[in-house]
Amino acid sequence: MSKPKIGIIVGTTRAGRFSEKPAAWIAEVAKARDDMDVEIVDLRDYPMPFFDEPASPAWAPSKNEVAQRWQKKIAELDGYIIVAAEYNHAPTAVLKNALDYAYNEWSNKPVAFVGYGGTGGARAVEQLRLIAVELQMAPTRTGVHIMWPVMVAVKDEGKNLADFDFLQQGAKDMLDQLSWWAHALKTARDADAQKKSQAA
Numbered sequence: 001m002s003k004p005k006i007g008i009i010v011g012t013t014r015a016g017r018f019s020e021k022p023a024a025w026i027a028e029v030a031k032a033r034d035d036m037d038v039e040i041v042d043l044r045d046y047p048m049p050f051f052d053e054p055a056s057p058a059w060a061p062s063k064n065e066v067a068q069r070w071q072k073k074i075a076e077l078d079g080y081i082i083v084a085a086e087y088n089h090a091p092t093a094v095l096k097n098a099l100d101y102a103y104n105e106w107s108n109k110p111v112a113f114v115g116y117g118g119t120g121g122a123r124a125v126e127q128l129r130l131i132a133v134e135l136q137m138a139p140t141r142t143g144v145h146i147m148w149p150v151m152v153a154v155k156d157e158g159k160n161l162a163d164f165d166f167l168q169q170g171a172k173d174m175l176d177q178l179s180w181w182a183h184a185l186k187t188a189r190d191a192d193a194q195k196k197s198q199a200a
Contacts, residue, residue, distance in 0.1 A: 003034075003035060003036055003037050004035075004036050004037070004078035004079055004179070004182035004183060004186050005036075005037050005038075005039070005076065005077050005078050005079075006030065006036050006037065006038045006039075006077065006078065006079045006080065006081060006178065006182065007038075007039060007040075007041040007073070007074070007077040007079075007080050007081070008023050008026060008027050008030075008038055008039065008040045008041065008080075008081045008083065009041045009043065009080055009081070009082045009083065009095075009098070010023045010040060010041070010042045010043055010044070010083050011043065011082055011083050011084045011085060011091065011092055011094070011095035011098075012043070012083075012085045012092050012094065012095070013043050013044045013047075013094050017085070018085070018116060018151060018154075018155065019083045019085060019116070021154055021161060022083050022114050022116060022144075022146060022161060023040055023042075023083045023114075024040075025160070025161040025162060025171075026081055026083070026114050026144070026171060027039075027040055028162070029162075029168070029171045029172070029175065030081075030175055033175065033179070035179045035183070036079075036175075036178075036179055036182060038081075041073060041077075043094055043095065043098055046066055046067075046069065046070040046073075046098065047066060048064060048066050048067050048070060048097060048098065048101055049064065050093075050097055051097055051100050051101060052064075053067070056100075056103060057071065057101065057102055057103045057104070058103035058104065062101065064101075067101045070098065070101055070102065071101070071102045071105050074102045074105035074106060075102075075104075075105040077109070078109060078182050078185075078186050079109050079110040079111065079112075079178055079181065079182040079185075080106075080109065080110070080111045080112070080137075081111070081112045081113070081114060081178065082095070082111060082112070082113050082114070082128060083113075083114045083116075084113055084114065084115045084116075084121050084124050084125055084128055085115075085116060085117060085121060085124065086115065086116070086117035086118065086119070086121040086122075086123055086124035087124075089123045089124070090123070090124055090127055091124045091127055091128050091131075092124075095128075096131070099128075099131055099135065102135075103135060106132075106135040106136065106137050107135065107136040107137070108136060108137075108138075108185050108188065108189055109137055109138070109182075109185055109189075110137065110138045110139070110140060110177075110178055110181035110182050110185060111132050111137045111138070111139050111140070112139070112140040112142075112143060112174050112175070112177065112178040113125045113128060113129075113139070113140075113143040113144070114143065114144045114146070114171075114174075115143060115144070115145050115146065116145070116146035116147075116151060117146075117148065117151075118147075118148050119145070119147070120145025120146055120147045121145060121146070122145055125143050125145070138181050138185065140174055140177040140178050140181065141177065142170065142173045142174045142177055143170075143174060144167060144170045144171055144174055145170075146161070146167065150164060150167070
């Protein structure tokens with residue numbers, strides 16, 4: 001079986017965002033492994049309007065061309081790592097909007113989270129796990145949470161996320177779980193696809 005393809009979704013688009021640093025860091029950690037291929041998927045490259053389709057993509061094709069391109073990219077991937085900022089105890093609006101602009105493309109795939117903020121993005125990540133379940137994804141138990149003092153050290157004091165051993169260990173544990181689920185669910189999806197082709 002080919003290695004699962006994992007998309008690292010950069011969950012903010014504002015100027016001066018911090019999210020590029022954890023996205024690049026977790027990509028490097030994942031690329032050092034031999035059990036997955038990763039790519040960064042930046043929401044800035046998919047400027048979708050606030051959801052205004054006639055129906056959920058679960059029930060009807062999207063008309064917006066950028067949304068269609070987004071759905072195609074999500075469909076190509078076997079799992080996801082979402083880099084999630086926390087705004088007012090919640091995920092960013094642009095990230096929630098992007099999640100809403102796909103449905104079938106997410107189904108039966110794993111997702112893990114790298115959160116950051118005052119509580120390491122933990123409250124945003126908890127909400128994202130509920131959303132992921134509704135989208136028929138399998139969220140990993142372990143996430144990575146980058147607290148505010150670490151962010152300050154990286155932004156203002158020249159530190160790198162790789163300098164923090166507890167983040168490196170957390171990333172390993174999270175990626176171990178993501179890899180297991182990605183391989184298991186890819187095997188199951190491939191088996192389902194084969195059954196459907198044989199029945200056609």
